[in-house]
Amino acid sequence: MDLIIKGGTVVTATATFRADIGVRNGIITHIAQDLTGAPPVDATGCFVFPGFIDAHVHFSLPVGGFVSTDDFYTGTIAAACGGTTTVIDFITPERGQSLHEATDLRRAEADGRAVVDYALHLTAVDAAPRTLREVASLAAEGYTSLKLYTTYPAVMVDDAALLQLLELARDLGIMPLVHTENHAAIEHLKARFLAQGKTEPHYHPLSRPPTVEAEAAQRVITLAGLVDCPLIIAHLTCRQTLAVVEGAQQAGQAVYAEVTPNHLLLSDELYDLPDFEGAKYVLSPPLRDSSHQAPLWRALERGALAMVSTDHCPWTFAEQKQHGRHNFTQIPNGAPGIETRVPLLYSEGVRRGQLSLHRFVDTCATTPARLYGLFPRKGTIAVGSDADLVIFDPEQEVTLSYTTLHQNVDYCPFEGWTVRGYPKTVLVRGQTVVQDGEFVGAAGWGQFLPRQPFHHRRSV
Ligand SMILES: [Zn+2]
Numbered sequence: 001m002d003l004i005i006k007g008g009t010v011v012t013a014t015a016t017f018r019a020d021i022g023v024r025n026g027i028i029t030h031i032a033q034d035l036t037g038a039p040p041v042d043a044t045g046c047f048v049f050p051g052f053i054d055a056h057v058h059f060s061l062p063v064g065g066f067v068s069t070d071d072f073y074t075g076t077i078a079a080a081c082g083g084t085t086t087v088i089d090f091i092t093p094e095r096g097q098s099l100h101e102a103t104d105l106r107r108a109e110a111d112g113r114a115v116v117d118y119a120l121h122l123t124a125v126d127a128a129p130r131t132l133r134e135v136a137s138l139a140a141e142g143y144t145s146l147k148l149y150t151t152y153p154a155v156m157v158d159d160a161a162l163l164q165l166l167e168l169a170r171d172l173g174i175m176p177l178v179h180t181e182n183h184a185a186i187e188h189l190k191a192r193f194l195a196q197g198k199t200e201p202h203y204h205p206l207s208r209p210p211t212v213e214a215e216a217a218q219r220v221i222t223l224a225g226l227v228d229c230p231l232i233i234a235h236l237t238c239r240q241t242l243a244v245v246e247g248a249q250q251a252g253q254a255v256y257a258e259v260t261p262n263h264l265l266l267s268d269e270l271y272d273l274p275d276f277e278g279a280k281y282v283l284s285p286p287l288r289d290s291s292h293q294a295p296l297w298r299a300l301e302r303g304a305l306a307m308v309s310t311d312h313c314p315w316t317f318a319e320q321k322q323h324g325r326h327n328f329t330q331i332p333n334g335a336p337g338i339e340t341r342v343p344l345l346y347s348e349g350v351r352r353g354q355l356s357l358h359r360f361v362d363t364c365a366t367t368p369a370r371l372y373g374l375f376p377r378k379g380t381i382a383v384g385s386d387a388d389l390v391i392f393d394p395e396q397e398v399t400l401s402y403t404t405l406h407q408n409v410d411y412c413p414f415e416g417w418t419v420r421g422y423p424k425t426v427l428v429r430g431q432t433v434v435q436d437g438e439f440v441g442a443a444g445w446g447q448f449l450p451r452q453p454f455h456h457r458r459s460v
Contacts, residue, residue, distance in 0.1 A: 086117045089121070121143070144452060205268045374449060
């Protein structure tokens with residue numbers, strides 16, 4: 001063994017027990033009491049969690065002349081400091097661009113830069129013959145998930161393309177992740193508000209109400225059912241979409257849903273903050289009124305919601321968000337969150353009794369690994385799995401602030417919130433990348449992760 005994690009309480013999605021963990025060549029080789037024979041890493045008084053997985057992040061995303069402010073280096077440092085050891089970002093081709101070319105460009109941005117391991121979702125923006133061929137060949141190279149959008153003109157696909165792409169995904173065994181909002185409805189509502197001179201962030205959620213999300217989710221789930229393809233609904237935000245998803249699940253359809261900490265913890269009165277600060281919370285689908293939060297937490301606990309990702313997509317408030325100062329539709333959509341997900345879910349979820357310790361690990365690590373073809377290499381603590389480990393001090397209090405977080409952006413949506421429980425030491429494949437809360441890793445330590453198709457996965 002190269003090192004031994006000593007004296008901690010190991011927690012997986014299904015078990016909690018006291019044990020030491022032996023690591024050799026980046027792999028977990030022993031889980032047992034009182035291991036000796038290698039340098040110890042002290043975990044006394046701490047939980048030892050599997051490295052957490054954030055399966056929805058956007059580093060260096062170009063939108064409308066701006067680029068999101070975390071790249072694969074700064075963004076994965078923030079991930080590591082927050083206990084996340086695997087991220088999944090996106091390959092987003094421009095219309096008409098080869099998906100292989102877009103993939104090569106994305107890999108060039110990440111390789112040699114990432115400090116934790118990473119994978120990439122494909123995005124299909126049409127169902128042209130070349131696109132279908134490229135998705136198939138990239139799937140064979142380990143890109144086994146496919147992002148689809150029902151809104152945003154640069155990337156959206158119509159129902160005919162959706163059906164073709166979902167059928168292809170089924171045949172290839174790659175998992176669709178779908179952003180579901182009704183594009184025409186959003187455009188109609190935005191145009192009406194702007195014509196009435198209603199330009200403030202207040203109108204952002206009103207232009208994308210819950211039914212706009214639920215309608216598109218229902219339609220996409222129906223189409224997926226027609227071609228017998230499993231799918232994941234991205235960033236579900238409201239009771240209405242939850243009812244659609246649970247209805248399909250109860251009918252036996254393989255439908256999964258993702259939720260973000262923003263939608264579990266923040267609500268739409270933030271859009272009315274003075275001095276344009278509401279723009280900090282302009283993300284899509286938007287924050288809802290607080291009555292949606294308790295149903296989302298309960299759904300997460302009982303399994304109707306499968307996992308928690310962040311949709312991390314930071315834009316500076318001082319400059320980039322100001323682009324929409326006089327027109328809310330021009331505010332770059334998105335917010336930071338990659339570093340605060342795990343502490344917030346533990347503190348607000350586990351500590352407040354809204355989420356069991358096992359569901360916390362399951363929704364933030366194990367289920368994303370299973371659904372996206374990384375299990376059991378990632379997402380659990382087991383002999384043979386990568387030694388991605390988070391030594392987590394359940395008593396450490398931290399007051400969140402953009403000034404001390406590592407996210408490369410000038411605000412934090414949870415500024416001033418105090419969390420109790422924080423990652424202390426974080427290992428990626430046996431290498432310490434965070435020690436006593438300080439980043440000690442290196443650019444390029446993070447590896448690209450080819451993934452399995454879902455045909456070969458256990459219990460999907
Ligand atoms: Zn996203």
